[in-house]
Amino acid sequence: MTPPTSDTPLSSDRRHKRLRLDLGPRAYDILIGQDVLGLAGAEIAQLGHKRCFVITDETVARYHLDALTASLNHNGIKVEALVLPAGERTKSLTQLEKLTNNLLEKKVDRHSLLIALGGGVIGDLTGFAAAVLLRGIDFVQVPTTLLAQVDSSVGGKTGVNSPHGKNLIGAFHQPRLVLADTEALSTLPRRELLAGYAEVVKYGLIDDPAFFHWLETHGHAVIDGDPVARLKAVHTSCAAKARIVAADERESGQRALLNLGHTFGHALEAETGYGDRLLHGEAVAIGMMMAFDFSVRLGLCPAEDAERLRRHTASLGLPTDPSQVPGQFFAPAALIEHMTRDKKVRDGRMTFILARGIGKAFITSEVNASDLQDFMTMTLAA
Ligand SMILES: NC(=O)c1ccc[n+]([C@@H]2O[C@H](COP(=O)([O-])OP(=O)(O)OC[C@H]3O[C@@H](n4cnc5c(N)ncnc54)[C@H](O)[C@@H]3O)[C@@H](O)[C@H]2O)c1
Ligand SMILES: O=C(O)C(=O)C[C@@H](O)[C@H](O)[C@H](O)COP(=O)(O)O
Numbered sequence: 350m351t352p353p354t355s356d357t358p359l360s361s362d363r364r365h366k367r368l369r370l371d372l373g374p375r376a377y378d379i380l381i382g383q384d385v386l387g388l389a390g391a392e393i394a395q396l397g398h399k400r401c402f403v404i405t406d407e408t409v410a411r412y413h414l415d416a417l418t419a420s421l422n423h424n425g426i427k428v429e430a431l432v433l434p435a436g437e438r439t440k441s442l443t444q445l446e447k448l449t450n451n452l453l454e455k456k457v458d459r460h461s462l463l464i465a466l467g468g469g470v471i472g473d474l475t476g477f478a479a480a481v482l483l484r485g486i487d488f489v490q491v492p493t494t495l496l497a498q499v500d501s502s503v504g505g506k507t508g509v510n511s512p513h514g515k516n517l518i519g520a521f522h523q524p525r526l527v528l529a530d531t532e533a534l535s536t537l538p539r540r541e542l543l544a545g546y547a548e549v550v551k552y553g554l555i556d557d558p559a560f561f562h563w564l565e566t567h568g569h570a571v572i573d574g575d576p577v578a579r580l581k582a583v584h585t586s587c588a589a590k591a592r593i594v595a596a597d598e599r600e601s602g603q604r605a606l607l608n609l610g611h612t613f614g615h616a617l618e619a620e621t622g623y624g625d626r627l628l629h630g631e632a633v634a635i636g637m638m639m640a641f642d643f644s645v646r647l648g649l650c651p652a653e654d655a656e657r658l659r660r661h662t663a664s665l666g667l668p669t670d671p672s673q674v675p676g677q678f679f680a681p682a683a684l685i686e687h688m689t690r691d692k693k694v695r696d697g698r699m700t701f702i703l704a705r706g707i708g709k710a711f712i713t714s715e716v717n718a719s720d721l722q723d724f725m726t727m728t729l730a731a
């Protein structure tokens with residue numbers, strides 16, 4: 350049989366996949382696939398809210414707000430849209446204050462629903478606004494970037510950045526529903542697709558070597574827009590995240606595996622000031638490579654596994670090294686200082702996600718400060 354390509358229509362039962370994140374009273378569905386924006390009205394109507402506010406950014410509004418609004422209107426739901434500036438700097442206390450004031454002026458009430466239409470920035474900010482407005486109201490995630498579809502829309506981590514570090518102000522607040530329209534990715538720039546792809550690779554590296562192997566063969570198809578490959582990549586990623594979150598909603602243990610690459614990555618992001626020079630997913634790509642290289646240096650991981658990761662991400666055009674961040678010099682001490690503010694620090698001890706190989710990530714607090722210092726000095730001098 351000829352494998353489907355981006356030109357091959359999918360039969361309707363293969364156009365969508367539905368997952369359930371099982372969290373008892375906070376359980377919710379994740380619907381993934383083609384024309385999910387068209388189904389959004391019917392899905393959201395079932396939640397029974399009288400007033401809905403769509404929170405989005407200027408770029409996403411241009412491409413996808415009309416389709417979502419039409420679908421909601423078609424199902425008898427009136428919406429008001431609030432359009433924010435695009436980009437990581439919108440994930441700030443300043444924008445949170447503006448957004449919550451705006452919603453309060455419009456007399457948002459405890460039966461209102463917020464709908465986050467956009468990438469991780471809009472999802473994290475809207476989710477946090479929903480967590481704190483009137484001590485907590487409902488929200489739905491409608492992710493439109495690959496990163497948001499495979500990671501940020503699922504699991505209930507919401508928040509904003511602080512000058513002290515990434516996501517340092519936030520709350521766990523689960524959405525009522527996640528609606529991921531894979532066709533919405535057709536308007537996403539390649540650089541943003543690649544950044545999201547880093548979080549896809551993460552699931553293979555954590556505990557699914559077969560998925561990593563599949564990505565080595567099909568990663569280009571995921572990036573180039575093959576609908577079957579995209580559906581599989583988003584579905585496999587959400588299934589992995591849902592499984593981990595269901596077992597440890599508030600990151601008291603195994604959920605920290607989802608932070609692979611983030612201890613290094615968040616430090617790089619904080620140092621670049623959350624601008625366009627380094628996207629979150631790019632920082633994670635570099636951070637995961639650093640976690641593997643560090644694991645090799647500590648004698649924990651075969652060097653060939655780190656090389657396999659480097660080969661795969663580099664072949665798609667993702668950065669693998671801090672020196673690839675344009676116009677930025679990273680000092681080891683500055684990065685280590687950021688790492689000491691990581692949310693995984695306990696009693697002054699840093700926690701790292703390291704790996705014994707591809708698909709064999711593990712959590713450890715047994716890292717020696719001098720080993721870290723030597724590794725950072727070596728990596729940043731290279
Ligand atoms: N909560 C979590 O569990 C979690 C997980 C991973 C990442 N995050 C956070 O997510 C954020 C990054 O999210 P992101 O990568 O989606 O960035 P983003 O939200 O800034 O979106 C990236 C860019 O793409 C544009 N865009 C979005 N959808 C588009 C579309 N369909 N077509 C064209 N342009 C589109 C946006 O306007 C923006 O300019 C970071 O702040 C990160 O910390 C959170
Ligand atoms: O959902 C999680 O748990 C993650 O760690 C997913 C990460 O990809 C994401 O970037 C998350 O926001 C990082 O969380 P943080 O607690 O380190 O801020």
Ligand SMILES: [Zn+2]
Nearest residue numbers: 548611629633
């Ligand atoms: Zn992330």
